[in-house]
Amino acid sequence: MSYLYILGAGTPTPTSERFGSSYVIELDNNNSKIMFDCGPAATDKLVKAGLWPTDIDYLFFTHHHFDHDIDYPCFLLCRWDQSIGEENILKVFGPPPTEKLTNDLIGENGAFAHDWRARINAKPSQYVYVNRGGTLPRMPPTIGDDEMLNSWIIPKDIKSGDLIKEADWVVETAHAEHVQPYLDSIAYKxxxxxxxxxxxxDTQPCQSIVTLAKDADIMVCMCWDDQESMNKMNESTGQCSAEGAAKMAEEANVKKLVLSHMGKRISTHGILENALGNAAKIYSGEMIIAEELMKISF
Ligand SMILES: [Zn+2]
Known part of the structure; x- marks a missing residue:
């Protein structure tokens, strides 16, 4: 059985139920797990969901708003620290500044270079590493490109239209309409x-995503609020409502719609049920409200 884990189902506005975006795909008969976005407390939620950082070998960023990437330094340092030097290379994809951000965090002069330098050199840290199964000398989290086989991580800036192919899966990309030109945004299939x-x-309803999602089994779509409120508050540009998500899912003939990235207003009863009622009139497939730590089998 394969699973889609919902780690983060919220927005930049924290609520007691949801905060930021993060998802993991676990494949049957494959130890390599794939993460999409790494929002607030993604590493903490990952472990609470029964997963482990060193098992994540791929990370895709949709865009670099903090509710989608703020746990990246925590995830990187935790995955490196828990490593015993035998894990797969971590491959990270996303729009710019994915490569710069990686270098700025854990590169030779990165904001957290003091951490890995201390762990490599300090005797107490070396004992912990050896007791965990590692062999000295401990290697730094080397940032490389495709040619460097001894890299610990390979970050790659990508753009919509790019294709990422591995042995057991393929990832297609499409343009998402969010806050360009300040940040590029990519939708993934x-x-x-x-x-x-x-x-x-994060996106407003757009044709490029309908095309990407054509006949998809599951679409995890952002859902900021109900459409009427978004129209009233000038919040419908660059973002998707429950009704907008339903419209894209219906047009694309998606089998199951997972409403995620739930805003604070639509997370309250009354507003939620009303929006879902509207969405159900538009979309004829199965609709699910994303809850953090939920897992969906496929
Ligand atoms: Zn965003």
Missing amino acids: ITINNFSIVFTG
Whole structure:
């Protein structure tokens, strides 16, 4: 059985139920797990969901708003610290500044270089590493490119239209309409044995995502609020409502719509049920409200 884990189902506005975006795909018969976005407390929620940082070998960023990437330094340092030097290379994809951000965090002169330098050199840290199964000398989290096989991590800036292919899956990308030109945003579709899951990231309803999501099995779509409130408050540009998500899912013939990135207003009863009622009139497939630590089998 394969699983889609919902780690973060919220927005930049924290609520007691949701904060930021993060998802993980666990494939049957494959130890390599794939993360999409790394928002607030993603590493903490990952462990609470029964997963482990060193098992994540791929990370895709939809865009670099903090509610989608703020746990990146925590995830990187935790994954490196828990490593015993035998894990797969971590491959990270996203729009710019994915490469710069990685270098700025854990590179030779990165904001957290003091941490890994201390752990490599200090005797107490070396004992912990050896007791965990590691062999000295401990290697730094080397940032490389495709040619460097001894890299610990390979970050790559990508753009919509790019294709990422591995042995068991393929990831297609499409343009998402969010806060350009300040930040680029990418929607992803991962296909595993003819089963496809779309992550819209943050976007307003747009044709490029409808095309990407055509006949997808699952679409995880942002859902900021109900459409009427968004129209009234000038919040419908660059963002998607419950009704907007339903419209894209219906047009794309998506089998299951997962409403995630739930805003604070729509997370309250009354507003939520009203928006879901509207969405159900537009979309004829199955609709799910994303809850953090929920897992969906496929
Ligand atoms: Zn955003």
